[in-house]
Amino acid sequence: MKRKGQGRSQPLADLVGPVLGPALAAQGFTGADLVASWAEIVGERMAEASRPVRVEWPRRRPGESDGAPHPATLVVRVVGAFALELQHLAPLVLERINAVYGWRCVGRLVLKQGPVGRLQPPKAEKAPLPESARIRIAEAVAGLDEAALRQAMERLGRAMATRPDEPDEADLALPRSG
Incomplete structure (x- = not known):
């Protein structure tokens, strides 16, 4: 069940x-x-x-108000x-x-x-992003007006493009609002 x-x-x-x-x-x-x-x-x-x-x-001290x-x-x-x-x-x-x-x-x-432990292991060297992926990412975010959103989407695209399993075209495409 x-x-x-x-x-x-x-x-x-x-x-x-x-x-x-x-x-x-x-x-x-x-x-x-x-x-x-x-x-x-x-x-x-x-x-x-x-x-x-x-x-x-x-x-809180006794008699203190419940203010901030x-x-x-x-x-x-x-x-x-x-x-x-x-x-x-x-x-x-x-x-x-x-x-x-x-x-x-x-x-x-x-x-x-005092000593501080590491939050995470050191980052491994990343392979350079292929030019074709760089172009696809730039084209995908070109229509975004807000700079912060565009930069975040570029970082996401780069992260997806460097995943161990090779992303396809659909992975890098942004949904179009209608």
């Missing part, structure tokens, strides 16, 4: 979220978005040398050689973190020096 929902594919985020949620909540994170977007917030180089460890939310909560403190583990650089970048990092959440939820960074 087939159970309800069996046989349908689900996004990986839907499956991993419930598993990681309690572990992240125990460290003060409200979701995986800060951890997942750490490289975009601090940049690839700094992400290799640092990790958000936990968020420390201030306790006070900003939290983000504890970041950082390799010693990069601690000074991250300290100088702290205002920018705080601004970017708060942009991810959409409000001023983090007010300061506390840096803890």
